[in-house]
Amino acid sequence: xxxxxxxxxxxxxxxxxxxxxxxxxxxxxxxxxxxxxxxxxxxxxxxxxxxxxxxxxxxxxxxxxxxxxxxxxxxxxxxxxxxxxxxxxxxxxxxxxxxxxxxxxxxxxxxxxxxxxxxxxxxxxxxxxxxxxxxxxxxxxxxxxxxxxxxxxxxxxxxxxxxxxxxxxxxxxxxxxxxxxxxxxxxxxxxxxxxxxxxxxxxxxxxxxxxxxxxx
Numbered sequence: 001x002x003x004x005x006x007x008x009x010x011x012x013x014x015x016x017x018x019x020x021x022x023x024x025x026x027x028x029x030x031x032x033x034x035x036x037x038x039x040x041x042x043x044x045x046x047x048x049x050x051x052x053x054x055x056x057x058x059x060x061x062x063x064x065x066x067x068x069x070x071x072x073x074x075x076x077x078x079x080x081x082x083x084x085x086x087x088x089x090x091x092x093x094x095x096x097x098x099x100x101x102x103x104x105x106x107x108x109x110x111x112x113x114x115x116x117x118x119x120x121x122x123x124x125x126x127x128x129x130x131x132x133x134x135x136x137x138x139x140x141x142x143x144x145x146x147x148x149x150x151x152x153x154x155x156x157x158x159x160x161x162x163x164x165x166x167x168x169x170x171x172x173x174x175x176x177x178x179x180x181x182x183x184x185x186x187x188x189x190x191x192x193x194x195x196x197x198x199x200x201x202x203x204x205x206x207x208x209x210x211x212x213x214x215x216x
Contacts (some may be wrong), residue, residue: 020069024062061089083136091197097123134208147197
């Protein structure tokens with residue numbers, strides 16, 4: 001009589017899980033603080049505030065960190081879909097850091113220290129968390145395309161709104177710059193995103209630091 005072999009699934013250690021929850025809550029609080037500052041100066045349109053890719057992606061990533069941390073605290077392993085969503089968020093956060101610090105440095109109405117956290121500190125933390133903590137499965141390359149729908153939808157909404165009322169979150173997306181230059185920027189961003197996602201997918205194959213395991 002043979003017994004079914006046991007398999008193990010990794011989950012993050014308790015300190016890592018607690019840190020994820022804390023970081024996620026801090027970033028959400030920071031976004032709330034920044035939005036409150038916009039309200040004080042009469043710029044309280046939530047569609048403007050969350051029209052910025054940085055703000056959207058930071059909120060999305062923070063919620064994923066909190067969910068991942070909460071699952072680990074409860075002793076549960078993350079479902080496969082969460083690893084994919086975290087990979088998408090990590091890829092987008094790389095773009096947030098790279099684009100802000102190269103293409104649009106110093107822009108925006110947020111205080112400099114807020115911009116530094118959202119565009120440097122937080123993206124760096126998210127990337128390090130993905131690289132170091134091995135509680136994610138190796139992602140199949142056939143799922144790489146999943147990184148595209150969210151940014152494409154964001155771009156579509158931004159471009160449609162820019163054509164309708166002239167508001168865009170970033171100057172390089174202004175319609176008056178011309179179709180050719182606009183298309184060049186859009187294609188460049190998508191190429192950069194796929195390159196960032198390829199690195200994230202590749203990094204998912206590394207085991208990372210020792211982690212807790214659950215036997216099945």
